[in-house]
Amino acid sequence: MQNILFFFKRLKATFWFVPVLIIILTIFLSIGLVSLDHAITFSQDGLGRFFIVNSADSARSILTTISAAMIGVAGTVFSITLVALTLASSQFGPRLIRNFMYIRLNQVVLGSYISTYLYCLFVLNAIKESDGYTFIPSLSILVAIFVAFINIILLIVFIHQIATSIQADKVISDISEIIFKQIDTLFPEEMGANWEGKKESAVDDIKSKYTNSISIQSQKSGYLQYINNEGLLGDVCSFDGLLELYFKPGDHLVERIEIGTVYTNETVDEETLKSIHNQFVIGKTKSAQQDLVFSIHQMVEIASRALSPGVNDPFTANACIDNLTTTMCRLSQVPFPSKYRVDEEGKLRIVVDMLEFEDYLDASFNQIRQFSAGSIAVILKLMDALITINVFAKKELYKKALVKHAQMVLNVGNESLTEENDRANLRERSKKILPE
Known part of the structure; x- marks a missing residue:
C-alpha cells in the first residue's frame, strides 16, 4: 500500500x-x-x-x-x-x-x-x-x-x-513550507521507543542467536528514493528474523552493493526475498518523500549560488539561513525516530540507518559557511542562527553540535575578515554560545 x-x-x-x-x-x-x-x-x-x-x-x-x-x-x-x-x-x-x-x-x-x-x-x-x-x-x-x-x-x-x-523570497518560503510538511510526516512519533537507549552490544547479542545470514543486494544503480517500512516489517516477521539496513533514502546505490543483511534461523524462500527487494524504490534522481536532506540542500543551493562571486547576493543567502534556522529549531524539538523497529510483541525486527540532529545541522550550514568567507553579513547571520537554535535545543548532544559549528563560523570570520571591528563584533556575538 x-x-x-x-x-x-x-x-x-x-x-x-x-x-x-x-x-x-x-x-x-x-x-x-x-x-x-x-x-x-x-x-x-x-x-x-x-x-x-x-x-x-x-x-x-x-x-x-x-x-x-x-x-x-x-x-x-x-x-x-x-x-x-x-x-x-x-x-x-x-x-x-x-x-x-x-x-x-x-x-x-x-x-x-x-x-x-x-x-x-x-x-x-x-x-x-x-x-x-x-x-x-x-x-x-x-x-x-x-x-x-x-x-x-x-x-x-x-x-x-x-x-x-x-521571486527569491517566494521560492525560499515555498521550500521552507515543504520542509515543515516533511518534518510533520517523517517525525510523527517515536518509533521503537522501547529500544531507545540500549547499547549496540544488545543488537549484536540478538544477531548472534540467528544461525543464517542472507545478504540483500541492490538490484540496480541509482538513488534510494523510498523504503516501505511496513512492508519490510511484515516480510521479516513472516520468517521470524532480523533485518539490518546499511543505507537510507537519499543514498546512492551501486548495482549489487550490499544494502542490508537478513538474520534468520529458517530458510527464506525466493518469493519472500523478492518481496523484500520490492520494498526498496531505486530511481535515477533523488526524491524528497523520505529524504529531508534533499529539501534542505535545495535551500543550501540557493544560498551557495547567491554567495558566488558572479552573483554576490548576501540578502538571498541570509533569507535562506533564516528559514534553515526555523527548520533546525523545529528539529531540535521533535522526537527523532529510533533506528530500531519492533513488532507488536516488542521483538526487534529491523535496524535502520538514521540521520541525527547533527547530520541535519551539517547539511544546513556546512556549505553555506564554506562559501561565506569574506562576507561579514552572512558570517554574522550564521552565528546569530546558531545562537537562536541553541536557545531551543535542550539536549546536551545538540548543544555540543551547535558549539562545534559556532567555533567553525568564528574561525572562518577570523581568517577571512580583514576589518578588526568586524572580527570583534563576531567574537562578541560568539560569547553567547561558545564556552569561555
Whole structure:
C-alpha cells in the first residue's frame, strides 16, 4: 500500500498527469452534455433568447472562435512556463525545477486550455444541419462560453502566479513550507521507543542467536528514493528474523552493493526475498518523500549560488539561513525516530540507518559557511542562527553540535575578515554560545 502511495505522489508531481486527467474528464463531459441536449429542449423565450443559440452557423462560429483562442493561449501558457523554468534553473539551480512542476495551478491552467479546445471540437462535431433535421447543442455551447470566461480569469491568475513564483523570497518560503510538511510526516512519533537507549552490544547479542545470514543486494544503480517500512516489517516477521539496513533514502546505490543483511534461523524462500527487494524504490534522481536532506540542500543551493562571486547576493543567502534556522529549531524539538523497529510483541525486527540532529545541522550550514568567507553579513547571520537554535535545543548532544559549528563560523570570520571591528563584533556575538 505504501508503495502505491509513493508512486501516486510521484505521478501527481509530473507535469502531464493533471492535464491528461482534465482532458479525459472533459471528453466525458462533452459526451454527457451533448446527450443531455438531445434529451432536453431549451426554451428560447424570455431571457433564453439572449443565451440560447438558435442558428447552426452561429453555433459553429462561437465554438470555432473559442477553440482557436484556447489552443493559441495554451501555446502561450506553455511558453511562459518554459521561460519561468529556465529562469528558475539558472538563478536557483536545476534541482528546483521539480518544485515548479509541483505547482498545481500551472498544471490546471495548461490542462484547462487544452481540454476546452478539445471540448469545442467534440461539440462542434455534434452540430447537425440537413434537410428536415437540425440539432444545435445549446447547453453544451453555453457551457463552452462559460468555460471560456473562466479561462480568461485563470490566465490572469496564472500570470500573477508566474510573476511571484520566481521571486527569491517566494521560492525560499515555498521550500521552507515543504520542509515543515516533511518534518510533520517523517517525525510523527517515536518509533521503537522501547529500544531507545540500549547499547549496540544488545543488537549484536540478538544477531548472534540467528544461525543464517542472507545478504540483500541492490538490484540496480541509482538513488534510494523510498523504503516501505511496513512492508519490510511484515516480510521479516513472516520468517521470524532480523533485518539490518546499511543505507537510507537519499543514498546512492551501486548495482549489487550490499544494502542490508537478513538474520534468520529458517530458510527464506525466493518469493519472500523478492518481496523484500520490492520494498526498496531505486530511481535515477533523488526524491524528497523520505529524504529531508534533499529539501534542505535545495535551500543550501540557493544560498551557495547567491554567495558566488558572479552573483554576490548576501540578502538571498541570509533569507535562506533564516528559514534553515526555523527548520533546525523545529528539529531540535521533535522526537527523532529510533533506528530500531519492533513488532507488536516488542521483538526487534529491523535496524535502520538514521540521520541525527547533527547530520541535519551539517547539511544546513556546512556549505553555506564554506562559501561565506569574506562576507561579514552572512558570517554574522550564521552565528546569530546558531545562537537562536541553541536557545531551543535542550539536549546536551545538540548543544555540543551547535558549539562545534559556532567555533567553525568564528574561525572562518577570523581568517577571512580583514576589518578588526568586524572580527570583534563576531567574537562578541560568539560569547553567547561558545564556552569561555
